[in-house]
Amino acid sequence: MNLLILLIAPLVTALAILPVKGLKQVRAIALAGSLLQLGLTFATLMSFLSERSSGKTNEFLLEQNFAWYRDLNINFHLGVDGISIAMMLLTAFVVVAGVLVSWKMEKMSKEFFFLLIFLSMGAYGFFMALDLFTLFFFLEVAVIPKFLLIGIWGSGKKEYSAMKLALMLMAGSALVLVGLTGLYFYSDFHGTRTFDIVEISSRNIPLGVQQILFPFTFIGFGIFTALFPFHTWVPDGHSSAPTAASMFLAGISMKLGGYGCLRVATWLMPQAAQEYSTIIIVLASIGILYGAFATMMQTDLKYINAYSSVSHTSFVILGIAMLTKTAINGAVLQMISHGLMTALFFAVIGMIYERTHTREVAKLGGLLKVMPFISTVFVIAGLCSLGLPGFSGFVAEMTVFMGSWERIGLLYRIATIAGAASIVVTAVYILRATGKSIMGPVANQEFNGFSDAAWNEKLAAIVLVAGILIMGLAPFLLKDLINPGTEEIMQKIVSSIK
Amino acid sequence: MNEFFILMKQELVITLIIFILLFIKLSSKQWSNEKVLVLINVLLLLNLAAGFLFPDTGDLFGDMYRTNPLMAFEKNILNLGTLLISLQSYNWLKTHKHVPEFYMLLLSTLLGMFFMISSRHMLMFYLALELSTIPLAAMANFDLEKRRSSEAAFKMIISSAFASGLLLFGISLLYGATGALSFSALGETLRQYSPLHILGFIFVLSGFGFKISAVPFHLWTADVYEGAPVAVTSYLSVISKGAILFVFVTVLSTVFSVYGSSWYFMLYFLSVLTMIIGNLFAIRQQNMKRFLAFSSIAQVGFILIGITGQSLEGNVSVVYFVLVYIFSNLAAFGVISLISAVTGKETIDDYKGLYKTNPLLTWVLALALFSLAGIPPTAGFFGKFFLLLAGAGQGNYILIAIAALNMVISLYYYLRVVKAMFMDPNDHPIETIQADWKPKLALAICVIGLLITGLASGAYQYIYSLFVLN
Numbered sequence: 001m002n003l004l005i006l007l008i009a010p011l012v013t014a015l016a017i018l019p020v021k022g023l024k025q026v027r028a029i030a031l032a033g034s035l036l037q038l039g040l041t042f043a044t045l046m047s048f049l050s051e052r053s054s055g056k057t058n059e060f061l062l063e064q065n066f067a068w069y070r071d072l073n074i075n076f077h078l079g080v081d082g083i084s085i086a087m088m089l090l091t092a093f094v095v096v097a098g099v100l101v102s103w104k105m106e107k108m109s110k111e112f113f114f115l116l117i118f119l120s121m122g123a124y125g126f127f128m129a130l131d132l133f134t135l136f137f138f139l140e141v142a143v144i145p146k147f148l149l150i151g152i153w154g155s156g157k158k159e160y161s162a163m164k165l166a167l168m169l170m171a172g173s174a175l176v177l178v179g180l181t182g183l184y185f186y187s188d189f190h191g192t193r194t195f196d197i198v199e200i201s202s203r204n205i206p207l208g209v210q211q212i213l214f215p216f217t218f219i220g221f222g223i224f225t226a227l228f229p230f231h232t233w234v235p236d237g238h239s240s241a242p243t244a245a246s247m248f249l250a251g252i253s254m255k256l257g258g259y260g261c262l263r264v265a266t267w268l269m270p271q272a273a274q275e276y277s278t279i280i281i282v283l284a285s286i287g288i289l290y291g292a293f294a295t296m297m298q299t300d301l302k303y304i305n306a307y308s309s310v311s312h313t314s315f316v317i318l319g320i321a322m323l324t325k326t327a328i329n330g331a332v333l334q335m336i337s338h339g340l341m342t343a344l345f346f347a348v349i350g351m352i353y354e355r356t357h358t359r360e361v362a363k364l365g366g367l368l369k370v371m372p373f374i375s376t377v378f379v380i381a382g383l384c385s386l387g388l389p390g391f392s393g394f395v396a397e398m399t400v401f402m403g404s405w406e407r408i409g410l411l412y413r414i415a416t417i418a419g420a421a422s423i424v425v426t427a428v429y430i431l432r433a434t435g436k437s438i439m440g441p442v443a444n445q446e447f448n449g450f451s452d453a454a455w456n457e458k459l460a461a462i463v464l465v466a467g468i469l470i471m472g473l474a475p476f477l478l479k480d481l482i483n484p485g486t487e488e489i490m491q492k493i494v495s496s497i498k
Numbered sequence: 499m500n501e502f503f504i505l506m507k508q509e510l511v512i513t514l515i516i517f518i519l520l521f522i523k524l525s526s527k528q529w530s531n532e533k534v535l536v537l538i539n540v541l542l543l544l545n546l547a548a549g550f551l552f553p554d555t556g557d558l559f560g561d562m563y564r565t566n567p568l569m570a571f572e573k574n575i576l577n578l579g580t581l582l583i584s585l586q587s588y589n590w591l592k593t594h595k596h597v598p599e600f601y602m603l604l605l606s607t608l609l610g611m612f613f614m615i616s617s618r619h620m621l622m623f624y625l626a627l628e629l630s631t632i633p634l635a636a637m638a639n640f641d642l643e644k645r646r647s648s649e650a651a652f653k654m655i656i657s658s659a660f661a662s663g664l665l666l667f668g669i670s671l672l673y674g675a676t677g678a679l680s681f682s683a684l685g686e687t688l689r690q691y692s693p694l695h696i697l698g699f700i701f702v703l704s705g706f707g708f709k710i711s712a713v714p715f716h717l718w719t720a721d722v723y724e725g726a727p728v729a730v731t732s733y734l735s736v737i738s739k740g741a742i743l744f745v746f747v748t749v750l751s752t753v754f755s756v757y758g759s760s761w762y763f764m765l766y767f768l769s770v771l772t773m774i775i776g777n778l779f780a781i782r783q784q785n786m787k788r789f790l791a792f793s794s795i796a797q798v799g800f801i802l803i804g805i806t807g808q809s810l811e812g813n814v815s816v817v818y819f820v821l822v823y824i825f826s827n828l829a830a831f832g833v834i835s836l837i838s839a840v841t842g843k844e845t846i847d848d849y850k851g852l853y854k855t856n857p858l859l860t861w862v863l864a865l866a867l868f869s870l871a872g873i874p875p876t877a878g879f880f881g882k883f884f885l886l887l888a889g890a891g892q893g894n895y896i897l898i899a900i901a902a903l904n905m906v907i908s909l910y911y912y913l914r915v916v917k918a919m920f921m922d923p924n925d926h927p928i929e930t931i932q933a934d935w936k937p938k939l940a941l942a943i944c945v946i947g948l949l950i951t952g953l954a955s956g957a958y959q960y961i962y963s964l965f966v967l968n
C-alpha cells in the first residue's frame with residue numbers, strides 16, 4: 001500500500017468535481033471519492049498491521065521518501081504509525097459523513113465539495129508527514145479552504161468568523177514556523193541540517209534551544225486545538241460554519257493541533273516539555289473548566305457544542321502535558337472520540353436547523369415526537385459527550401484521568417480533580433439542552449409537519465455512531481493500534497530525563 | 499570581437515529590437531497598432547528564447563562588464579516578466595496612439611537593468627541605473643489624458659533624482675577614501691572601519707533603499723503606483739525592483755562583504771520597519787493599485803530578511819523569491835489591468851461580487867493573492883519559507899517571529915480582497931470581461947508558474963546550481 005495514493009485520491013476527486021455540471025453529478029463524485037478514501041484508509045490499516053505482525057520494528061512503516069528540495073535537505077517524507085492511522089481513520093469517517101450531510105448543498109455546490117475534499121487531502125498529508133516541512137505545508141494548505149467554506153456558505157456573522165479563524169490559525173502556523181526553522185538549524189551538530197522528524201528525534205536538541213523553541217511550537221499548534229486563552233476562534237468559527245465545515249473543523253482540524261503538540265513539540269523537545277508542563281497543565285485545566293462553564297450560558301445549540309469542544313479538546317492538551325504513557329494514550333483516544341462525537345453533534349444540529357430554521361434551545365422542544373431518528377442520534381451524541389460508559393467519550397476521558405493520576409504532586413491532583421469535576425458540568429448542560437429541545441411537548445405547531453432524517457442523513461449518522469460505539473465497546477482495538485506509537489514517545493521522554 | 503557578441507548577446511538583442519521599433523515608427527507606411535503589438539510580442543518571445551542560448555562567463559571593457567550564467571538567468575527572469583506585462587497590457591495599448599514609443603522606452607529601461615546586473619564598476623552601475631530610471635518616468639506619464647499620470651511621472655523623476663544623488667554622493671565618498679571604483683578593487687580596499695567608508699556605505703545603502711522602496715525611503719511608491727498606467731505600475735513593482743535587488747545582493751556581497759556584521763543590523767531594522775509599515779498601510783487602502791503598492795513594500799521587507807542571511811541559501815532564496823514574485827504579482831496586476839482597461843474600475847469596493855460574473859478571473863486573482871500571502875500550495879509559500887529559513891541561519895529568532903506575525907497581518911488584507919470578491923453582495927458587479935487571448939495567455943502562464951515553481955523544486959535547484967557555479 002503506497003501512502004501517496006491517499007493524497008492522490010482526494011486530489012483527483014477534487015479535480016474531477018471541477019469539470020462536471022449539476023449538483024447530482026458533483027455530489028455523486030464527492031461521495032464516491034470520500035468512500036474511496038475510507039476504503040483506502042482501511043487498506044492502509046490492514047497493510048500496516050500485516051507489516052507490523054511480520055516483525056518489522058520500525059516506528060514508522062509504509063514509508064515513502066522523495067527528495068524535494070535537495071540542496072536544503074527537504075524531503076517529501078511520508079510514513080505512518082498507529083497514532084497517525086487512527087487519525088486518518090477519523091478523517092475518513094468524518095469526510096464521508098460530511099459529504100452525506102451536505103447532500104442538498106444547492107449554493108455553488110461544485111466549489112463547496114471541491115474545498116471540502118481538498119481540506120481532507122490536507123489532513124491526510126499532515127497526519128502522514130514525517131518531514132517537518134511537509135507537515136507544515138499540509139498544515140497551511142487547509143487555512144484558505146476553511147476561510148472560504150465559512151465565509152461563503154456560513155450563517156450569522158460569517159465574514160467576521162471566517163476572518164478571525166483564518167488569522168488565528170495563521171498566527172498559529174506562524175509560531176510553528178519559528179519553531180520549525182529553529183529545529184532545522186539545531187539538528188545540525190552531526191552532519192547535515194534536516195527537517196526529518198525521525199532524524200531529529202534521534203539527535204538531542206540542546207536544552208537551551210528547546211526552552212526557546214518549545215513554547216513557539218506548542219502554542220502554535222495549541223491555537224489549532226483551542227488551547228486557553230487562544231480558543232476564541234472556536235465558538236465563532238464553528239457556529240458560523242456550514243454543517244459539513246463545522247464537522248470538519250471540530251472533528252479534524254482541531255486534531256491537527258493536538259497531533260502536532262504531541263508529535264512535534266513533545267516528541268522532539270521532551271526536556272522542554274517537562275519544564276513547561278506545569279504551565280500547560282494549568283492552562284488546560286482552565287480551558288476545561290472555562291469551556292464547561294461557558295457552555296452552561298449558551299442558548300444556541302451550535303455555540304453549546306463549540307464551547308464544549310473547547311472543554312473537551314483541553315483534555316487532549318492535559319493528557320499530553322501529563323507526560324505519562326496512559327495519559328498520552330488517553331489524549332490520542334480523546335482526539336478520536338471527540339472528533340467522532342462532535343462531528344455527529346454538528347451533523348444533527350445541522351439537520352435540526354435545516355428543518356426548524358432555529359438553533360435556539362428555547363424555541364425547540366418535543367423533537368422526539370416529530371423526528372425520532374434525529375432526536376435519538378442527538379441523545380446518543382449528548383451521552384457520549386458527557387462520558388457515559390459504553391460510548392467513546394468515557395473510554396477516552398477515563399484514560400486521561402487514570403494517566404494524570406499517575407503523576408504525583410498537588411498540582412497534578414488538582415488538575416485531575418478539576419477535569420473530573422467538569423464532567424458534572426457537562427452533564428448539566430447536555431441534559432438541559434437535551435431535555436428542553438428533544439423532550440417535552442412540541443414547542444411549535446409548525447414542527448409537526450417536519451420529516452425525519454432522509455437516507456443520506458441517516459447514513460451519515462450511522463457511520464459516526466458506529467465509530468463511537470466500536471470505540472466505546474471495544475477500546476482495546478484502538479488502544480492496541482496506538483500503543484506502540486505512544487510507547488516510542490514515552491521512551492524518548494523517559495530517556496531525556498536521565 | 500566574437501567574444502563581444504557572445505557575452506553581450508542579451509543586451510544586443512534588446513538594442514536590435516529598439517532599432518526595429520524606431521524603423522517602424524519612422525517608416526512612411528502606417529502600421530496598425532495590432533500589427534505592431536503582435537510583432538513586438540513575437541520579438542520579445544524570441545528575445546526570451548535567445549537569452550537561454552550559449553550562457554557564458556567573461557569580462558568586457560576592462561572588468562567593467564561581467565556576465566555569467568547566473569546573470570544571464572537573472573536577465574531572463576526580467577525578460578519573462580517583460581513579455582508577460584506586454585501580453586497583459588494588450589487591451590490597454592490596442593487603442594493607444596504611441597505604441598512604438600512605449601516599447602522603446604520600456605526596452606531602454608530593460609537594457610539599463612541588464613547593464614546594471616552585469617556591472618562590475620561603480621560608474622558603469624550608475625550609468626545603467628540612470629538608463630533604467632529616466633525612461634520609467636516617461637512611461638509613468640503614458641496615460642496622456644490623465645493628470646494623475648503626469649503627477650506620478652513628476653514624483654517619480656524627482657525622487658529618483660534624489661536617490662541617484664544620494665547614491666552618487668556615497669560613491670564619491672568611497673572613491674575619495676579608497677581611490678577605487680571597480681567592485682573588486684573596492685572590496686579589497688574596504689578592509690577596516692573608517693568613518694568615511696561607513697558614511698559612503700550608508701549613502702549607497704540609502705540610494706538602494708529608495709530604489710527598492712524600503713521604509714523609510716518608500717514615500718514615493720504609493721502615489722507613483724496609483725497614478726501610473728497599470729502596465730507601468732506592474733513593471734515598476736516587479737521588473738525594476740527585481741533588477742535592483744539582484745544588484746543589491748551583488749554589491750553587498752562583493753563590495754561590502756567585510757562589513758557584514760554592521761549591515762546585518764541595518765538591514766534588520768530596515769526589514770522590520772518595511773514589513774510593519776508596508777503592512778499597516780496596506781490595510782487601509784481602497785484602490786487596488788495602492789493596495790498592491792504597499793503590499794509590495796511589505797514583500798521587500800521579507801526579501802531583506804533573506805539578504806540578512808548572508809549565506810548562499812540566502813542569496814538563492816532572494817533570486818528565487820523574485821522569480822516567484824514575478825508570477826504572483828503579475829497575475830494580480832494582470833487581472834487588475836484587464837478590469838481597469840475594460841471598465842475603468844480600480845477600488846476594492848468595485849470588486850465586490852466579482853465571483854458571480856467572472857469566476858475564472860476571480861480565482862486567478864485569489865491565487866495570486868494567496869501566493870503573495872505565502873499560502874501553500876502556491877509558490878509564494880516556498881519563497882517566503884526559504885527567505886525566513888535563510889534569515890534564521892543567523893540565529894535571530896526575534897526577526898523570524900516578527901516576520902511570521904507580519905505574514906498574519908498581510909493575510910488579513912489579502913483576505914479582505916478575497917472576501918470582497920467571493921462573499922460580499924453587490925448590485926452592480928463588474929460585467930463579464932471579454933478579453934483577447936493574449937492577456938489570457940499571460941495570466942495562464944502566471945498561474946502555471948505560481949503553482950509549478952513551488953511544488954516542483956526544479957527552479958530553486960537550478961538557481962542554486964548557478965550560484966554554486968558562480
